[in-house]
Amino acid sequence: MTSLPVPAFSETLTVLCLVLILLVPLAGAGLSLINTGLGRSRSAAHSMMASLMVIATAAVVYFVCGFSWQGFVGRPAHFLAIGHAGWNWLAAEPFFMRGLQFDGSPASLAVLLQLFSVGLAGLIPLGAGADRWRLGASCASTALLAGWTYPLFAHWVWGGGWLAQLGTSYGLGSGFVDVGGSSTIQGVGGLTALSIAWIVGPRRGKYPANGMPAAIPAHNAVFVLFGCLLGLVGWLGLNSAGALLFAGVGVERVVLTAVNTVLAAASAGLTAAIITRLRFGKPDASLTANGWIGGLVASSAGCAFIKPAAAIIVGIVAGALVIFAIEWLEFELKVDDPGGAISVHALGGVWGIFAVGLFARLPRGSAGQLLAQIVGIATLIGFVLPTTYGLNWLLNRFFPQRVAVDGEGQGMDLHELGADAYPEFVTHTEEFIQR
């Protein structure tokens, strides 16, 4: 929102921020469980292994070069002169985080938060590529995400880049506002998930020659629902730490941020449960979980600046949007997304960003804020989607991302890891699918 350096935190604020940041890995644990539970039992160990490897790859690559592109507000950056304003488009930090003091400064706290956030963004495509995306390919794709796509967009939003400066440079409200990462984490991850789903294609048997798409049920609803509870704790940390570090709000706003996060998730989860109850006769656990996470995703953008009643509206819309988007993607666009990652993270994120323009009360006023948010959404779709698709398409040319046909039939656990997740159990008869 501003390119001015963030003032140093007091000791109390530093400790509070650090504690909040240390909650964020729970969001990653939650997403991992959700992705695993929504996939097939014969790919469960592979899914958790991929989650671990993706988080590891993201952290290392972000350390090597990601931060050098992302930077932080008030630190060195590259500018382009367009019109009367300078466009801050890329950070100019050295590789390997050289020159950064890990002293509890806001910049160092932001780096710690980013190490977790970039892993969170990397986990999102795993939901869309479940049951067919190779382990090595998912790590390579994550390296591209953590090394270029994520840091570039995060710099524009959180590093004092041109989107954050739309307010000061062009009078568009307070500039593009995204407190907790509806765009930087969820939008970027969700659009990468869409790219992966397109590139690897649907699972075998998902779209038979005649008739409806085959239903491939989630193998463990308990994982999925427990993942939602872990996700809530992680998101409380993510949104609250983001509010302190990237929105520049005082500690008094952390309470409002947490209240809004809980209310958005709760209303989204209830909405999803009610809609599925009305449509199918019983509430659907998988879709309710997706609605819950959709509410968390949508809450992130404006959680520090909207009223609790508005957070409930954000959640209700997110919960409904996610349910119908999942169905639309599966039936109309024929995108096979076992984890619902595209609907939850890309569409939920876009809704959250848009909602800031509708509901947020910002310190610099709200005139032009909706346009700033629309510019941010247009940037995500117009530049991030082609970038992430292009990088993954190129990767696929040299390093095929989809597992071999026999591997998919055998299951990712046996094929890629050599052992099943549940060796003592007899798995479902061919998982309801004719091969």
Added chain:
Amino acid sequence: MKLAGFLLLLAGGGLVLAAVALLASALPRTGFVLAGVGVEALGVVLVARSHLPAQGDRG
């Protein structure tokens, strides 16, 4: 069709950036930004259609 879709995405994004950078008054700027979003929407439709699986899918 896929390439055309991605070109439309980039063109729509470029239109949005140009509107922000070059237009000062609110109404034309908003109009061109929304036009850019519309071009992007067309691009998404083309890309999505180019990825529809053939009958009987790849399996």
